[in-house]
Amino acid sequence: MRAWKFGDDINTDVITPGRYTVTVDRKRLGEIAFIEYRPEFAKEVQEGDVIVAGNNFGCGSSREHSPVAIKAAGVSAVIAKTFARIFFRNSINIGLPLFVCEDADKIDDGDTIELSIKTGEVHDKTKGLVLKAKPLPEFMQRIVEKGGLVNFLRSDGYDNV
Amino acid sequence: MGSTITEKILANASHKKEVAPRDFVVADVSYAMAHDSTAPLAIESFYKITDKVFDKDRVIIVFDHFFPAPTVAGATLHQKSRKFVVDQKLSGFFTNGVCHQLLVEKYVSPGDVLVGADSHTCTEGALGAFTTGLGSTDIGGAMATGKCWFKVPESLKFNLTGSTKKGVYAKDVILSIVGDVGAAGALYKACEFTGDYVKNVSVSSRLTLCNMAIEMGGKNGIIEADQKTIEFLGRDGKIFRSDKDAVYENEYEIEVENVEPQVALPPVVDNVEPVSAVEGRTVDQAFLGTCTNGRLDDIEVAARIVKGKKIARNVRFIVSPASQDIYLAAFEKGYLQDLVKAGGTICNPSCGPCIGRHEGVLCEGETCISSQNRNFTGRMGHPKAEIILASPATVAASALAGKIVDPRDYV
Numbered sequence: 057m058r059a060w061k062f063g064d065d066i067n068t069d070v071i072t073p074g075r076y077t078v079t080v081d082r083k084r085l086g087e088i089a090f091i092e093y094r095p096e097f098a099k100e101v102q103e104g105d106v107i108v109a110g111n112n113f114g115c116g117s118s119r120e121h122s123p124v125a126i127k128a129a130g131v132s133a134v135i136a137k138t139f140a141r142i143f144f145r146n147s148i149n150i151g152l153p154l155f156v157c158e159d160a161d162k163i164d165d166g167d168t169i170e171l172s173i174k175t176g177e178v179h180d181k182t183k184g185l186v187l188k189a190k191p192l193p194e195f196m197q198r199i200v201e202k203g204g205l206v207n208f209l210r211s212d213g214y215d216n217v
Numbered sequence: 218m219g220s221t222i223t224e225k226i227l228a229n230a231s232h233k234k235e236v237a238p239r240d241f242v243v244a245d246v247s248y249a250m251a252h253d254s255t256a257p258l259a260i261e262s263f264y265k266i267t268d269k270v271f272d273k274d275r276v277i278i279v280f281d282h283f284f285p286a287p288t289v290a291g292a293t294l295h296q297k298s299r300k301f302v303v304d305q306k307l308s309g310f311f312t313n314g315v316c317h318q319l320l321v322e323k324y325v326s327p328g329d330v331l332v333g334a335d336s337h338t339c340t341e342g343a344l345g346a347f348t349t350g351l352g353s354t355d356i357g358g359a360m361a362t363g364k365c366w367f368k369v370p371e372s373l374k375f376n377l378t379g380s381t382k383k384g385v386y387a388k389d390v391i392l393s394i395v396g397d398v399g400a401a402g403a404l405y406k407a408c409e410f411t412g413d414y415v416k417n418v419s420v421s422s423r424l425t426l427c428n429m430a431i432e433m434g435g436k437n438g439i440i441e442a443d444q445k446t447i448e449f450l451g452r453d454g455k456i457f458r459s460d461k462d463a464v465y466e467n468e469y470e471i472e473v474e475n476v477e478p479q480v481a482l483p484p485v486v487d488n489v490e491p492v493s494a495v496e497g498r499t500v501d502q503a504f505l506g507t508c509t510n511g512r513l514d515d516i517e518v519a520a521r522i523v524k525g526k527k528i529a530r531n532v533r534f535i536v537s538p539a540s541q542d543i544y545l546a547a548f549e550k551g552y553l554q555d556l557v558k559a560g561g562t563i564c565n566p567s568c569g570p571c572i573g574r575h576e577g578v579l580c581e582g583e584t585c586i587s588s589q590n591r592n593f594t595g596r597m598g599h600p601k602a603e604i605i606l607a608s609p610a611t612v613a614a615s616a617l618a619g620k621i622v623d624p625r626d627y628v
Binding site: 065073078092115118121124138141146149150204205209214 | 255258266283336350351355366368591600
């Protein structure tokens with residue numbers, strides 16, 4: 057899977073401009089991911105590719121359309137040095153895997169990446185590097201294991217917290 | 218060891234004696250809000266969890282992001298949200314203002330926990346409440362359960378002392394702070410504003426400060442409630458105060474008399490400079506409004522500046538009061554008349570121009586000076602249009618001059 061590299065402070069207006077988000081159609085949202093910032097992205101991204109970014113990825117609006125669009129475009133995970141808080145929760149909630157990885161900037165655009173959600177390992181096959189992502193807090197892992205917040209609340213939810 | 222206001226409110230809402238930063242808690246929410254842009258996805262998630270809201274008087278829907286609907290797509294989403302309001306018999310459905318302003322006017326009290334599907338839900342923390350923005354699925358979950366999980370944030374203290382010089386406002390103070398701290402400098406943190414400046418300014422100015430906590434990455438903005446808060450709201454609440462020995466991850470000392478009129482230059486909010494850096498730059502649009510600066514005192518400042526004068530021919534001056542109550546008050550005071558006579562265009566209360574949905578979209582190559590909180594690429598229209606953030610005074614003075622000017626020459 058290919059790495060699509062982005063910089064710091066990639067905001068939700070860049071990911072999904074507000075003028076394009078008057079919809080809940082997942083397919084359409086997948087088509088508009090980075091539509092103005094990187095117009096070739098949605099056309100060329102392949103199922104399973106990953107986004108690699110710097111600090112504060114997903115800052116700005118609370119719009120869940122942003123992680124929904126990234127997931128619908130076929131992206132299998134986002135690797136970043138840090139994530140903006142609401143984007144982070146939104147991604148966990150909708151089942152888009154995130155890797156918080158301090159060394160994300162060692163990865164270059166176009167590198168071939170393999171990921172293990174279980175171990176949190178990011179393997180840059182182009183460079184022969186294995187990077188380690190920070191594990192999620194236990195509470196959030198439980199939400200991920202249920203497949204997102206909806207399923208978490210449908211099962212035992214907050215009862216056993 | 219003492220606790221901060223944020224820690225005390227989260228402890229209270231999660232039925233614990235005390236909580237510490239990094240604890241995970243499940244808190245009762247006082248209110249769960251979504252607006253026309255985020256409600257449709259929240260409603261989808263909600264119905265996957267349950268078919269009845271936890272409390273029909275505590276789930277709030279506001280149409281402000283594209284109201285009245287400018288497109289068929291917008292009208293279709295409105296229809297979906299309206300059906301939810303009717304089916305769930307919600308008492309709180311509004312189309313008469315920007316959500317955060319309405320939540321201040323009608324709902325939030327000191328000590329409350331408010332979750333809103335809008336990132337600027339940090340605004341209402343200025344009332345001494347824990348208020349934070351979340352995405353649609355989180356809000357759908359809160360609408361279903363009346364609860365929400367949180368990681369208790371570390372707190373940052375911003376101690377603001379002194380008073381601003383004439384022509385310098387809370388917007389300039391918070392822009393200056395965002396410039397210093399950076400767009401990710403308060404990531405996941407509670408931003409607590411305190412000091413004699415905060416005590417002395419209006420509740421409206423306090424709301425402006427907390428509104429932009431998210432622009433530093435903050436989880437919430439918060440200000441201790443006082444008698445001024447209670448009188449402003451006309452309702453009681455539970456006042457929490459930070460202990461003297463509360464622990465802050467970092468403390469910032471800011472003497473506000475040193476703050477000059479500020480601007481945030483595109484394409485990010487922490488690209489802050491004194492207004493002198495761009496003085497003389499031509500503007501095509503000036504926008505006064507939003508949850509940051511669309512309140513009565515903001516409109517008053519602008520009206521005083523333009524009264525009896527004419528805005529420059531090359532500028533569209535758009536004014537959108539943050540709520541219909543503010544609209545009426547500004548009309549009764551004569552501010553709207555002053556703005557219209559000067560050549561301004563008054564729009565209905567909404568977020569429209571700030572997010573490029575309608576009522577003031579920019580084309581390629583245009584520059585807008587705005588009292589809003591974000592200047593991201595493409596936010597107000599074309600990706601090659603530029604947004605410069607400033608105080609209402611700088612916006613109004615620049616509308617008169619047709620170019621960016623120092624407002625101190627106009628107030």
